[in-house]
Amino acid sequence: MTPALLDALKAALGAASVLTGDDIPARNEFDQTLGRPTRPAALLLPRTTDAVAAALRLCHEAGQPVVTQGGMTGLAGGAHPKEDEVALSLERMRGVEEIDPVAATLTALAGTPLAEIQAAAEQAGFHCGIDLGARGSCSIGGNVATNAGGNNVLRYGMTRHNVLGLEAVQADGTVLTSLNKMLKNNTGYDWKQLFIGSEGTLGVVTRVVLALHPQPGPVETALLACPSMEAAVGVLTRLGAEFGSGLMMFEGMWAEFIDTAVTMMGLPAPFERPHELLVLTEIAPGPGGAERVTDALGVLMEDGLVEDAIVARSGNDAARLWAYRESPYEYYKHLASQTIFDVSIPRADMAAAVADLRALAAQRWPSAMQVVFGHIADSNIHIVIGPTVPGVPTSPDEKRATEAAVYDVVAHHAGSVSAEHGIGRNKRPYLAHSRTPAELALMRTLKTALDPKGILNPGRVL
Amino acid sequence: MTPALLDALKAALGAASVLTGDDIPARNEFDQTLGRPTRPAALLLPRTTDAVAAALRLCHEAGQPVVTQGGMTGLAGGAHPKEDEVALSLERMRGVEEIDPVAATLTALAGTPLAEIQAAAEQAGFHCGIDLGARGSCSIGGNVATNAGGNNVLRYGMTRHNVLGLEAVQADGTVLTSLNKMLKNNTGYDWKQLFIGSEGTLGVVTRVVLALHPQPGPVETALLACPSMEAAVGVLTRLGAEFGSGLMMFEGMWAEFIDTAVTMMGLPAPFERPHELLVLTEIAPGPGGAERVTDALGVLMEDGLVEDAIVARSGNDAARLWAYRESPYEYYKHLASQTIFDVSIPRADMAAAVADLRALAAQRWPSAMQVVFGHIADSNIHIVIGPTVPGVPTSPDEKRATEAAVYDVVAHHAGSVSAEHGIGRNKRPYLAHSRTPAELALMRTLKTALDPKGILNPGRVL
Structure with a gap:
């Protein structure tokens, strides 16, 4: 990034909200895929939607790539920075702003940890329908950006089904506000649906209105x-x-x-x-x-x-x-490496797909541990394959070969290469296993329309 | 339309699928807003997705406006043709193609009447979550295009929440197919969400995969x-x-x-x-x-x-x-005219909004019948205002004035000018009451990206 842009960002956000070099915390640097830190050109820590808008406006003008960060718990490598990118973390935009007991809604800033939202909902006599293992660290903005799943999707749907309203900032700094609390609202295109699950490539989520549920009672x-x-x-x-x-x-x-x-x-x-x-x-x-x-x-x-x-x-x-x-x-304590999959298989095909995976493993990786588990009701299974030689970490090449083989089984059963983790950087090579060329072309059309300079999370998803 | 285009359409679809002049049935002509028929340049009755694609490809090349028609039960004037338009009716693409009892899904062609889908679901031991008064005539494609609501939204959500997969044809004839049956599928942008509720302005829905529900038991x-x-x-x-x-x-x-x-x-x-x-x-x-x-x-x-x-x-x-x-x-039997509203008001504001409406009516239309009813749980109320002089039909000017006054109350309470009926042609002047300039600009960007020549349902929604 240019020194001029850095100065402009400091002037717009305040110097305390623009970190560089060693001031950038490890959590904002780490690249899970590479297994080592990759330091972004700068880390922006805005406190308001206006600050996010100002930052994006400047980056857009300069053609500066931006990676958006939430709780850094994603498993697809979407939020890990590349060295030429500015990291935009929502972590300081934190807090439940309102619970409306009559509408049964909760409004929160995007950087609010999910657990904080769940606790606020319970305290008000309601229940938050979104829950996943990373609840203590993940942020609601990240949940929305990735359309997070979890264990209760059977009951409450994906994150998408729990979102009533959204505030988001477009690539050029335009603020979109629709903090809708109404279940029925057919006024033109429901643009928030496009932002939900687009993994930060179309805009930056800054505020969320969630529908709350009655508490389920004893379980x-x-x-x-x-x-x-x-x-x-x-x-x-x-x-x-x-x-x-x-x-x-x-x-x-x-x-x-x-x-x-x-x-x-x-x-x-x-x-x-x-x-x-x-x-x-x-x-x-x-x-x-x-x-x-x-x-x-x-x-x-x-x-x-x-x-x-x-x-x-x-x-x-x-x-x-x-x-x-x-x-x-806890597998990581026992295994030298793991290749982890998050896939969906239509329920009618699930038994056959598991049989195919077993046959594949027996033939290709007879010594590797392989397990299948997950959310049957949602068609979503997770697969873990241990090192092919016990005790020896799987090489990157071997890992890629394993992925290709498993995703072929998934594609054969008309499944999805990403059920709930998203595409990010890690699954980008496999997106075409689950989407047609026409679908991919449409996605690129949408990306170009909303982010013509391609500054938002480049190299993720598409 | 040009004779050349008409010939090309007949060659592509077969002459029996392209009607003109007096051969066009009244149902495909009627304009509810004008209260009289408006005959389209031609009526296309494709039987397959390929035929829809061929028709749109030809119309796109020729820059020919197309209006898509389903069951013709919409209340926002979206499907009523203008005289220079080609009407594309999905009525011959009819039938439930599959019920998957393991995945609990139903796949149907877009022209299938909702009641036919409901009956097929019940017969297979499931329940369809979409229900509305027009069930016998409305088509599932129209339900999806308008994100139809109804009486059971509290339980099963809007049509959007019941759609797992979609096949649609873009303005240029490109076929998008994602007949997904899986609850979790985070593979890139969920483009079907953009088509749901866009009232035929972004593409033509040809096939739908619905999630089915367990039968609810005695009520x-x-x-x-x-x-x-x-x-x-x-x-x-x-x-x-x-x-x-x-x-x-x-x-x-x-x-x-x-x-x-x-x-x-x-x-x-x-x-x-x-x-x-x-x-x-x-x-x-x-x-x-x-x-x-x-x-x-x-x-x-x-x-x-x-x-x-x-x-x-x-x-x-x-x-x-x-x-x-x-x-x-049955009001129509007793009233010379009715001005009907379908609006949402946040639940916390609903009592105040009803009070404001009463005050407005008492002041402006003291002799007019005015009633309020609707789906409280969904924030959705309907309002009917009878003629201001009993027995004398409300004039178009007076009707517009009534609409403007009521929508001002709705906007004042941060409500929605369309809860479930959509925008179509009738509510287009009022869309800005419920959407910000930035939202409207984004909608136009999406429209231009997906339908650059503006041939799909022009003058509807935007």
């Missing part, structure tokens, strides 16, 4: 052993019909996943014998309570859809069941 | 008398917390509305005395059944949020309660 947690994916989908359908919106979560863990949890992670075997697929489910049964859940599970067992089941009798019990689902967070 | 219908809007919102919040997704519908009818139903329409007074606001609600209570509903209403009455209540004991009872809500469908 029952159960671990179910299913003989097949088909049976698990049957269980999902039946529990959905029985409990409606009370069905909060439905997470699948295939046999190898549980085997790894037991043999590598040292967790106790949950059932007497292995089963093809375990399901961790959470149900808010409402009136009738826990008894209704055990009754429903009893019928599912009689019908052969569930072979065995554990219903948590306490918070400790529930934590023990959750430990299986969360065991991948 | 209880009740009419509640509330002392105030504030009390009604309290009832909404409490019933939402109690019944979750079992709360299917929550429709408000203000005092004047019920008074009109009784005095003008001849319906029996529902309660012994008038109340500020009646609410028609439908609840699928699940286990516990009707008793749970009466119990919940009992508590609401004890707490003073509900002053009186009628719970339907039979289908006939329910129909009698529904008759109030549906009485506006």
Whole structure:
């Protein structure tokens, strides 16, 4: 960047909001893909939408590339800076500005951590529909920019479904404000939908209006052993019909996943014998309570859809069941490297895709640990493949080959190479596996229309 | 249009799919706003997406304006042709192509009537989340193009929330296909969101993949008398917390509305005395059944949020309660003219907005019938204002003045001039009441990027 632009940014934002060199904190520098820091030309820390607008106006005039940063918890490399970029972090635009109890909405600045929003909603007697593992660090602006998913998408939808209003700044500094609180509002193009999930390539989200939900009430947690994916989908359908919106979560863990949890992670075997697929489910049964859940599970067992089941009798019990689902967070302690996938497969194809992945792994990486788990209800599975030679980190070339092979399986089953993590920089080479040339051309048309100089998050998504 | 283009269209689509002159049916000609037919230059009746693409390619090359038509039930004048336009009707692209019971999705051609989709979903053991009064005539393509609302938005969201995949044809004939069945799919820009609700100005929807829902089970219908809007919102919040997704519908009818139903329409007074606001609600209570509903209403009455209540004991009872809500469908038999509004007001402002509307009516149109009713949960109210001199149709000038006055009240309360009907041609002059100049500029940028020659539904929305 030019010294003139740096001076102009300092004049517009104040010197304390423009950091360079060693003043830039490590968190704003780290590049997960490269595994090392890449220092941006400058780090901007605006406190207001006007400051964001001023910064973008100046960068736009100068043709200066800008990477937008939220909580830096993304898994697709979208927010990690390149050395010629200005990093624009929303971290100082933080706070819940309003909870409207009549409209059941919450308005927050983009840099507000998700956990802060969840707590504010609960304190006001509501429930925030967005939840994911990174809740303590991720920001709502990042959640919106990436259309974040999580464990409760079955119940509350993706982030997109929870957003009623948005304020965003376009590449040239134009501020778009639609802090809408109304469920129905068909006044022209719903432009916020375009910004949600575009990973900062079309504009910078500065404020968000979320729809809040009633608190779900007491939740029952159960671990179910299913003989097949088909049976698990049957269980999902039946529990959905029985409990409606009370069905909060439905997470699948295939046999190898549980085997790894037991043999590598040292967790106790949950059932007497292995089963093809375990399901961790959470149900808010409402009136009738826990008894209704055990009754429903009893019928599912009689019908052969569930072979065995554990219903948590306490918070400790529930934590023990959750430990299986969360065991991948600790894989890094045991594995020299991991190749991690976040893909969607249409539900009817999921069993076949898992079989194909198993066959692929057996043939290509017979010594590598490979596990499949994830959000069955949302068609979303995660796959982890360990080093092909145990104890030896997978080389970048080998990793690319692994990705190409797995994404071919995904494409074969008409799946999505990114279910909830987004494309960022890491999955850009594979976007064409899930999108047609016409779709990609349309995306480029939209990008050019909204960011003609290509200054926003260049090299991400497209 | 040029004879050369007409010949080319006949060659591409077949002469039987290109009608002109007196061969064009009345339904494809009528202009609701003008109150008389306006005959398009030609009516195209393609049977396939390829035919739609061929037609648009030819029209695009020739710079020929095209108006897209579905079930012709829209209320914003979007589909009514102008004389220089080619009308493109999707009515022959009709049929449910697939129901995927594992993914819980339904794929249909755009011209399929909504009622046909609803019936197919029920037959397969599912429930379609989209429902509105025009269900027998409206088409799913039109529902998507206008992001249709209806009575169950509280439960299932707008049409947008029910669409998983889309096939659409761009202005230049490019076919975009994303017949996605997966709940999570973050692969680049979610372009379908831009087409949903853009009222045919950005492309022509040809196929839709809908998410289906579990059947809700038996539904209880009740009419509640509330002392105030504030009390009604309290009832909404409490019933939402109690019944979750079992709360299917929550429709408000203000005092004047019920008074009109009784005095003008001849319906029996529902309660012994008038109340500020009646609410028609439908609840699928699940286990516990009707008793749970009466119990919940009992508590609401004890707490003073509900002053009186009628719970339907039979289908006939329910129909009698529904008759109030549906009485506006028959207003035309009693009134020389009606000025109808479909607006949203943030819930916290709704009582004040109704008070302002009453004051406005008392001052400006003291002799005109004016009623307010609608989907409180969705922030959406409808307003009907009868002729200012009873028995004398409102003049076009007077109608415009009425619209301007009402939309000023809406804008004052940060509301939306179109909740669910869309902008079309009729509300185009008022779009700026609900959108900022920056938003309108962005909409124009998107329009220009996707339809550079401006051939798709010109003069609608923007």
